[in-house]
Amino acid sequence: MKLLAVTACPSGVAHTYMAAEALERAAKAKGIEIKVETQGSIGIENRITMEDVKNADAVILTKDMGIKERERFNGKPIVNVGVGDAIKKADQIIDKIIAYLNNKK
Template sequence: MKIVAVTACPSGVAHTYMAATALKKAAKANGAEIKIETQGALGIENEITEKEAREADAVILAIETAIAKPERFKNKPVIQVPVSEAIKDADAIVKKAISLINK
């Protein structure tokens, strides 16, 4: 199962990267493949390509601000949560994405 995620907070500094780290760890623990794009003070890093977006089984948006290129994720199951939730409970978010995939 392939998951893609975007993390972005208004200031685009610490919380963006903390959420990415937490989601990566949770995906690994749950046997899911994940690619995480950060959109922060440094711009877009580790950008999800159109191909990766098409091949994804689910999308996690841990965001608190508008993101660039959201159209890549149309027609995909999307879970949107605040960045703080991804930091605090990434495991539950990844499990929810997996349950959407398995439906």
């Protein structure tokens, strides 16, 4: 299973990166491959490629502000979460995605 995520917050600093780290930690603890792009005050880091999108099973997007280039993910299951939830509830978010994808098979 491969997940993608894009995190961004209005200030583009701490919460953007805290959310990215929380999602990475939660996914890896469950043996799930994840790539997280951050859209912070210094721009886009760890950019998700079209190859990444092609191979992804689902995408997590934070919804506190507009995600740049969101159209890349058209056709993929998308989960929109608050940046605070990505930080505090990353395990539950990953669990819900796993359950959804397993039920979809």
